[in-house]
Amino acid sequence: MHGASDILLSLFTVFLGARVGEEIAQRLRMPGVVGEIAAGAILGPSLLGWLHPGEVLDAFAEIGVVFLLFAVGLETRLVDLKRVGLIAFMVGTLGVIVPFAGASGWAHLEGFAWNKAMFIAAAFVATSAGITARVLQEMHALQRREAHVILGAAVIDDILAMLLLGIVVSMQDSGVTDPWHLLVVVIEAAGFVLVVGWVGTRVARRRSGWLERPRMSMSVLSIVLALCLGLAWLSTRFGLAAIIGAFLAGLIASETEQREQLEHHMKPLLTLLTPFFFVMTGVKLDASVFLKPAALSMLAIATLIAVVTKLLGAYLGALKLGQRSALAVGMGMVPRGEVGVVVASLGLAAGVFTSEMYAVIVAMSLLTSILTPPLLGMLLRRAHQPEDGDRPGAARDSVR
Numbered sequence: 001m002h003g004a005s006d007i008l009l010s011l012f013t014v015f016l017g018a019r020v021g022e023e024i025a026q027r028l029r030m031p032g033v034v035g036e037i038a039a040g041a042i043l044g045p046s047l048l049g050w051l052h053p054g055e056v057l058d059a060f061a062e063i064g065v066v067f068l069l070f071a072v073g074l075e076t077r078l079v080d081l082k083r084v085g086l087i088a089f090m091v092g093t094l095g096v097i098v099p100f101a102g103a104s105g106w107a108h109l110e111g112f113a114w115n116k117a118m119f120i121a122a123a124f125v126a127t128s129a130g131i132t133a134r135v136l137q138e139m140h141a142l143q144r145r146e147a148h149v150i151l152g153a154a155v156i157d158d159i160l161a162m163l164l165l166g167i168v169v170s171m172q173d174s175g176v177t178d179p180w181h182l183l184v185v186v187i188e189a190a191g192f193v194l195v196v197g198w199v200g201t202r203v204a205r206r207r208s209g210w211l212e213r214p215r216m217s218m219s220v221l222s223i224v225l226a227l228c229l230g231l232a233w234l235s236t237r238f239g240l241a242a243i244i245g246a247f248l249a250g251l252i253a254s255e256t257e258q259r260e261q262l263e264h265h266m267k268p269l270l271t272l273l274t275p276f277f278f279v280m281t282g283v284k285l286d287a288s289v290f291l292k293p294a295a296l297s298m299l300a301i302a303t304l305i306a307v308v309t310k311l312l313g314a315y316l317g318a319l320k321l322g323q324r325s326a327l328a329v330g331m332g333m334v335p336r337g338e339v340g341v342v343v344a345s346l347g348l349a350a351g352v353f354t355s356e357m358y359a360v361i362v363a364m365s366l367l368t369s370i371l372t373p374p375l376l377g378m379l380l381r382r383a384h385q386p387e388d389g390d391r392p393g394a395a396r397d398s399v400r
Contacts, residue, residue, distance in 0.1 A: 018275030040282020073250020092156025098313030126161035128337025340365030
């Protein structure tokens with residue numbers, strides 16, 4: 001009974017700390033994830049020492065991140081790609097290539113082998129569209145062309161980022177010294193993601209009615225959650241991270257007729273479980289790392305690379321909209337948020353990241369999420385002011 005009591009106390013501490021941390025962050029007009037990770041750092045060994053990594057809390061955190069990536073996939077619809085146009089496709093693609101190349105080179109210069117450097121670079125790739133979407137909503141700008149491009153590009157960004165993450169995770173066991181072996185790894189990882197995603201979404205689009213045939217309560221949610229956990233396990237058998245399978249399950253579920261129903265039913269599960277992942281991320285964060293000038297310098301460089309490379313890639317992809325609108329689109333793609341944190345946690349668990357690099361990547365993800373809202377708001381306001389040399393009617397161009 002004493003063991004059960006300790007477990008319940010730990011669960012209570014994590015959950016309450018997460019809720020309080022999120023509340024404080026929201027009142028300070030910062031993303032809630034910042035408060036949850038900060039709560040973990042305060043409650044963990046770095047400061048108060050009330051929480052420590054352990055089998056139970058780590059298991060809850062793992063389930064939480066699996067459901068989190070399932071929810072990301074559930075919000076990502078392949079059919080939306082047909083509507084966003086060439087500009088959004090270019091923004092999403094260049095917004096992955098440029099940060100990945102820049103961060104890989106930086107990590108290699110920091111002394112990491114190329115396979116590990118590319119794992120680190122994966123944390124610089126994906127955009128946290130939720131933070132940007134909230135800014136756009138608060139500014140009543142969701143109907144503007146920049147918003148359409150940003151949110152459309154985020155769909156492409158997520159898919160490419162998951163594919164890239166699957167490849168770099170598979171590479172960790174093989175290294176990159178044997179080009180033929182590397183080619184096999186890339187084909188296996190890409191093949192798993194593409195085949196499961198393509199087949200699964202086509203089946204879901206045409207046969208989603210059978211989800212409601214079972215007589216058990218909440219059959220739709222039950223079957224889809226089983227798919228999520230099953231694909232998460234299957235992806236690990238292919239040498240990929242469990243979150244890849246969870247994302248694919250969400251992508252498949254997003255094509256069903258019951259998508260809105262699933263989003264509604266997932267909210268309580270996400271409220272309960274995802275805080276465990278973010279709080280435990282903070283618990284594993286060694287805050288004393290930032291007492292060293294070298295770590296602060298590394299954080300500054302990493303954040304600069306994260307902002308500049310994503311801004312540059314997305315800006316180049318959106319130039320057809322005009323320079324000011326392209327800058328706004330680029331800034332909208334900058335926040336890494338929870339996605340960068342997920343990659344950092346995977347890297348720490350795989351032994352790829354040092355404690356210093358882990359702390360830097362987590363802090364970089366949070367800083368990009370904090371910096372983006374005010375800068376994006378400023379750039380969006382400027383984007384619709386007349387530019388010298390603008391041709392008449394340019395602001396009315398459609399996103400094509």
